[in-house]
Amino acid sequence: MTFSVVLGQDGWNVTYTKNRICVLKGSSVELSCSYTYPSGHTVTTAFWFTELGTGVEPDSLGQDPEYSGRLEYHGDKKNGQSLKITDLGESDSAEYKFRFMTNQEGGKYMGSPGVTLSVTGLQVKVTGGHQDKTLTCSTTCTLTDNPTYIWYKNGHKVKEDTSSLYSDSFSDADRYSCAVKGHEDLHSPAVYVVLEMVPTSVSESESVTLTCRTKCTMDPIAAFIWYKNGQPIPNSNTYSLVYSLFSVSSEDTGRYSCAVEGHEDLPSGEETLTVRYGPRNTSVSVSPSGEIVEGSSVTLTCSSDANPPVDKYTWYKKNVASPKASGQSYSITNISSEDRGEYYCEARNIKGTETSIPVHINVMSVFPWVPVMGVGAVLTAGALLLTIYCTLKR
The missing domain is CATH 2.60.40.10 (Immunoglobulins)
Structure with a gap:
């Protein structure tokens, strides 16, 4: 249980028993509060309201024709007052506040914020496929006091549980509805x-x-x-x-x-429709991209959109008749200039095949550097200087 205490000044205050209530459409609810005021005052008027209205003072619910015949007051003007509203409809969802006045000048007080009332109906929502469904006894707000849900099949009670879910294999020839224990007369509409x-x-x-x-x-x-x-x-x-x-x-x-x-x-x-189709948008990605140095490695990966998914990938090198490999990825290790060329993949499922656009693999050769020795002579200051020079040649 929650409490909403509205504090005032100099002894004025209003305490609401609950500050949020969610109840079923067609049921009743009781709003209650207690209040205090300074000594020497006598309460002359006390009422509940939802809107301030057009005048200085808000209008009592008792003056609203929408509530005619549906209000019951309990308690006294000295200690507190509770209000019972019957035959609730969704239009009764509002914030309800309590107002009281005394016989002294300026002796009036309004408890704000008040009690937020939400009124909801029951609705059976269906999820899942044709064979196995889940029924949910759904509400637009969380019902107060953790209710117990009752399920009905063709008007007969079949399950009682604190859970709002009901999972089973349901027959399309049967009608299901739900209710809340204590309000069995307020069934949800049947699923039909x-x-x-x-x-x-x-x-x-x-x-x-x-x-x-x-x-x-x-x-x-x-x-x-x-x-x-x-x-x-x-x-x-x-x-x-x-x-x-x-x-x-x-x-x-x-x-x-x-x-x-x-x-x-x-x-x-819901029923799920599955559409089967052969591979399409088949393409090849290369890692690493760009020129590949001799002796390094490269990996080719084939991607394709298909339903059911591709069950076989085959790799080819252009102008080579036999396949190079199978599987979604194809790795070439210790690559050489002989591996240079165009590669493509073929994707296959039970609905068909598709071939990708070829990608070019460029392999860059690495040439050895060979040192070349040479001899030269230079005449410097009357002396012959012998110079040996070295260049690198490939």
Whole structure:
């Protein structure tokens, strides 16, 4: 339990029992506080409010027609006062404050900040594939007092747990909903939208059919909304149960779901579409790049985009018939001038093959330096000076 203490001056203060509350739509809540004031004062007016209004003083909730018949006051004007609000709706979400006045001049006080009330409904969210799904009993705020969740299958209780998650292998013929213990009459809407995708794995240029089925008859006939990776597909709204993808490409790979227009908060589970294609954008990188000195090493690496991934890489040297090596990387150690030339790789998977553009490997030769001896004579100051010189020649 949390406490919010609003301190005043000279004995004025308001203490709220809880400063944040999250409750279910359709339930009730009790806001409570205690307050003090200087001796010699007598409380004449005390009330709760949410807005300051247009006048000097805020308007009491009792004056708001939206709360008519839904307010119950408890306590007394001397020690404290609690307010019970029934039949809560999401529009009741607000910050509630307490105000009191006394019989003395200037004798009035407002407890601020107040109690933040959030009202939420229950919603079943579905994640996972066609076979194994996870249901989440979702709320827009964290419910107060750590509730216990109850799960229902076709209206019958099947699970009770403190976790809001329910994982299992679910049948598309069944309807699931959830509730919170103590508020079993406040069920979430049942999950009733199912996506069927045939097939779920295709090759490029093939077609796929997505069918959005409901567990009940929609009256009037409703439109369907289609999603890819959680985002609406542009211009995909249709009154047909079927959405077709013709001549698919790799860009169509993703997670698909559907929903009934007007019930977008209750989408179907997601189905993943996989598009298979042969290698493409195949290329070779060289490390180190540039000229390679004789005696050093170089590594060639082949990269390719493919689905399923490339299962075989083969290396070739231009104008040489037989392959040089296999594997995604090809290393040449103690390289010599004979290794100079153009190299390329071939990438292969079950859908096809692709060959990269050749890259040129330039091998720089290293020549030995040979010393050359020479003899010369120079006449200096009447003496013959014999000079031996040495040059390097390669």
